[in-house]
Amino acid sequence: MGIYLIGAAIMAGASDVRLTAPLGVWVVFYVFVLWRFVPHIGAQSKQMSEARSVLSGRLVDAYTNISTVKLFGHGAREIAFGRDAMEHLVKVFGVQMRQIATMVSLIIVLNAVLVFAMAGLAVWLWQAGAVTVGAIAVSVGLMLRISNMSMWIMWEVTNLSENVGTTADGMETISQNHTVVDAPGARDLTVGPAEVVYEGIKFHYGKEGGVIDDLSLAIAPGTRIGLIGRSGAGKSTLVNLLLRFYDLEGGCIKIDGQDISAVTQESLRRSIGVVTQDTSLLHRSVRDNICYGKPQASEAEIIAAARRAQAHEFILGLVDQHGRTGYDALVGERGIKLSGGQRQRIAIARVLLKNAPILVLDEATSALDSEVEAAIQDQLMGLMEGKTVIAIAHRLSTIARMDRLVVVDGGVIVEEGTHADLLARGGLYARLWSRQSGGFLVTDDDRGEVA
Template structure:
């Protein structure tokens, strides 16, 4: 029964349906509220039940004060029948309702909020971060992005806890305590008010100092996460170069900075604890002194004395509430502000004025006076004109930095052209939806890496439905079937079930490229792009793969970027780039005869 109750509270909100979309120039508080918007009703319910529980605690103090006075000033305790009935109803109601309300309150906080808000924030942040343009990921460390997403998730979780529990419960305790003190023991009201004012002033002074240190801790934590991620992402290079000392020193420097900032914030925490302790001790001491004086002067009853001391002690115990609430809110907002750039993308590559329709298979591709530069200063491509006819095999060659891969990136619309236009079947790629555009291409790039998943999962990446036979056929076309069948891993795992390791670390470069080629063959898209896709293959494998490409590409357009010209010498046309400009075009024999740059490139093979 309890298990089904847990499930009901855990399933109140399905966080997978949440998605964060922010307007320009929004505040961190607005972002926090947007993260928590799907949980608003749960937060209100949790806060309400928490305040009811806090009210119960205050009511108990009032009842104890009443009974103490009744005992202290009566020779025998003879309460009127009506009073006894009232207390009996109150006690019975308390005994029945308190556990039920506590269970509802705790389940709302733990089952419906604590883990769910964190998961929701992680998912929403991840989805928001994916909308950045490729240029953002080229300049931002992946480990730092992951670290920021984790920090945001923790802050949103803390914000939910603050709004659903700590703030409303603490607020009722303090306000209720002040009201009870003023009603039961007015003599203690002045020191309580002075204590509250001093705590508030201390919180206002402390929080800005705390926020500065918190931001430093967040920044250095992101640095540490990024440096450790980078270290293990490049562990092969570190081991082969035996660069442990240099790279470990780099990581240690980041950890030392983080530790220094942690020590600084710990100093501030210790000072805070001491200051709160002094204020609390002062409040309890003053209340005790006034209470004893009042008892001696008979201006305070025993019940009022007990209530006043109990309330003061309780307030002192919860004294950190002032600082914790203020500090928690500002720290949460500070982390969100610091990481706002990750979750508030402003992509330039978006669907806009999309023209509906379908491409012919395969479509016509046109580069019309295309120019491009990454920084608006040095052009990478300059007035490139090229028409790729349906089903044609086109090779793109040239020295390093000529703009070959940039042409592919522009065709895939990973970047937008600076001037000119790229058209597919006469439609500017800017007017084609990104999903429709990129689903037209199967891409194999030298820079692509495998996922830390099985061979089957890597080959089937981007394909929604497939059969085991299709996976094997694609691997066979890519000359990968034999080595896949020979693979073995720990336990009983072998063949297509073997996990390839981080970025395919368990496979050779040639094996990785063949898996990527098998993926492209399985996708069966009308345009196949090969960007140095066979550079790591030996001569025999490259020959087999070239035969497979020739057989596969019947009715498919093939665009291949290559430094090894033998890969594309039999293509229909070869485009020669130099300095971002087309300096030659034709078949292999024409270019050998008429293009000096191509001839030099060929002779260097």
Template sequence: MLFNVAPAQIENTEAPPLPATSFGFCFRYVTAYLWGILLMAALEAGQAACSILLPYAIKQIMDAVTLAHTLKIDVWTKVESPLWLFGLLNLGIVLFSRASGSILIMLGPTLRLRVRRELFAYLQHHSQRYFLSHFAGSLANRISEVSLGVANVIWTVLFDFWPLIISFSVSLILLIGVNLELALTLGLWIAVYVLISFLLALRCRQYAQKYAAARSMVSGKIVDSVTNIMNAKLFARREYEQTYLGGYLNTEVKIARQTFWFMERIRWFQFIAAMILMLGIIGYALKIWSANAMTVGEFAMAASLSLMLIEQARGLSRRFLEFFEYTGNINDGVSQIIQPHEILDPVNAKNLIVKSGTIKFHKVDFSYVAGKPVFQNLNISIKSGEKVGLVGFSGSGKSSLLNLILRLFEPQSGSILIDQQNIHSVSQESLRNNIAMIPQDPMLFHRTLMENIRYGRLDASDNEVIEASKKAHAHEFIMDTEEGYESLVGERGVKLSGGQRQRIALARAILKNSSILLLDEATSALDSITERLIQESLVYLMRHKTVMVIAHRLSTLSHLDRILVFHQGQIIENGSHAELLRLNGHYAKLWSMQAGGFLPEAADIQVRS
């Protein structure tokens, strides 16, 4: 395909191999649309040549008129051919420019779409650690700026630099035919001027990159503040947020002024240099003409070409500045997004096949930060269909265990097996397809309720979605909304209560119907009445599944097959609720410490070795 007009039809589940340099990144998309770009380059060359040849056609007309008056013959017989040339050149400008513009309409949006799609695809493969370290708004802003920057870099070369090269070349050839010294003087000035402009603009690149980074940072801060607007209201921190954001806005303004002042100094140079040359060239051409060394038409052509080239060269500095601003934006985005992926699938990774749902941790060592281990030599075996609870104070490693099963983080050593298959040797997609997770804070898209529930299984019918909602006791409140299942939930589900979001997450898990189920405080946001209803749904959902449950409300775990008691990254007790109470150890003390059915965040408890 010449233009690859429909890239959205391409399905790619792997991260695209994106270059980590701004030049390599741009070149990737030049080669992807090479034939369309080459055709546009040819058309732009034709337009530039026609435009710069107009002074030559005017010279021919003026010389023809002068000759006709000298010979006292009919003017029209002499100017007919030059007029035809003048008309054809204007027609060529129209046809070449509009043909190039038509291709741009087809190519431009498609190119930007492809850049955004591939950057997003690459971003998706980053680990959870990466996303915890970056603002979502800043990343989204960088994707937008990089896609725009790539397009602008290509169009600047194609529509600004390339036509200028054609114009300079044709003009100097024409001027050589009039006066070699004039042509050499103008050519030398243009070469020196372009070189100095390029070097100055090159120095501006570091300013442009800092400015792009500052804009992305401010965008991220604004998104973070807007996302937490309720916190600002609850704590009456409106003025504080304005002041806090104002500090970053002032930093952006400071960097912007540094960038723009440097650009302004470059413009002073280019305007003064262009003014001096304009006066010098016109004066030099007048001297040659007064010495009868050129005709009136040649003088007019030389003056017109010189003025056109000087004006275009003066605009070249601005284009250099814009070009390096675009490359600065690209470099900023590429450096932040195109980093090595922390968690990778092995080459030709197989799909995980789950039949029974056994889970085994074998000598697993894990830490988020070097020197601060979460697990050391952790060994766990969970049978098929077993229902296991995880108990412990905050920070004891319960959620980390689930994160490792989902492969959101990698252990430093050891292995994790599901049905005797090492999860590090299978694809991440197949792993997570076989696990349903209901987190403490359900994550919903700003989409309809139907879409959010169907996210558990994309090929589910409307009736299946509704049936899953009924099992999760979500159908009732959904039907009470204004648009039912077509109601939008707001960003991150802000239009729903905590309990409603939890029930949507439960319906999604019921619909997914995976062999392994992970629950992280799945009922913590529910009132007692709703929790009893949800417990019925959970009993249905847990049937024939291997289940791991985190809960601070220990009564939630009392009916499970087994409970693992965590303390500082170690499993210190293991058994059923009744067995652990009879043991009268750590779990029994936790049971007695419950306030309102919940564990406290932490306590000083001596742990038996």
């Protein structure tokens, strides 16, 4: 458009330089209107994107937890909650539309003034004998063309600004700085015997105190340990720190003498097999989920892992909505089409197939019934042979056979030893064991203790 404006000014000025005056004044006001409104429209687009995200989030949250909503009879409450978000979105949308309408109206008025001013000036100059009739036709025609082009430019700039605002909101959401990054020159972890050592570690989730304070723990190669303690004692935090989901605030963790902060995160996690109580599966086939830790696994290896996890039989009976069966069936988002126990068995099969030298079991069998758990426990015990194992369980009977039990309380180790040793001491572990094996009658000292 800039080239066209220059050409129009030259052509109009060729007849009389005074014919360029309306065009020059129009350009100043046109640029001012765009400068005044377009940035605000972009900012409003960002706010509208945020409001739309809030509305979508509330609707998805309500549908995801529809059972809870129905159980508590809060359907009307959730509708009102969603309506509030909708009203806010409509309000933000209204502000943006008013700004766009105002800008469009001003541009239309400016264009009308430009055409009539140019026509009036050209006629006046013609009456004064300064220009010909042809100059009037050329000047007015050029201004009509510029008027149409200016509307097109305005809408393109407005759309660009809206898209930039929406994109900026999305980028702020997904472009968060990584809190845990590989150190410069980080090398791959080399695992041999798989010795794990916590040396005076400190971690408080950024708070002044609590969670873990100056904890040291050495796990010899091939040793199976069980972590026990109250809820919030720091058991899962110890596992998350080993996986380097967080950076330590003090001390260090070493695997075979290598500080995990000096190795790449991918190589670290490739060396650790993990099964958690909150099992999440990918929205892919059963086969893809099982071989996720070992993509090159053969069909025979996948089926063998599923059999060891007591999952093969129910997998053969799976059928998804597209008619795919068995190992080809999709499990749904986060494995929602499967029961909790089925998801956990597939997760166990995935870890069995991965066969990492270090094994972490965080409530690995919590969603299983007693019969299936007993069958899988034997398979897990076989898998643990020759591996360094860290197991967490609320049911103490599932980890009583470990080589060593570590009782954590308040971020420190309060007891350590075998199952028999800890029972003989009569401490926290003995009380927890007594509660689980002897019923629910507890003393005042036991209240609030949760394994």
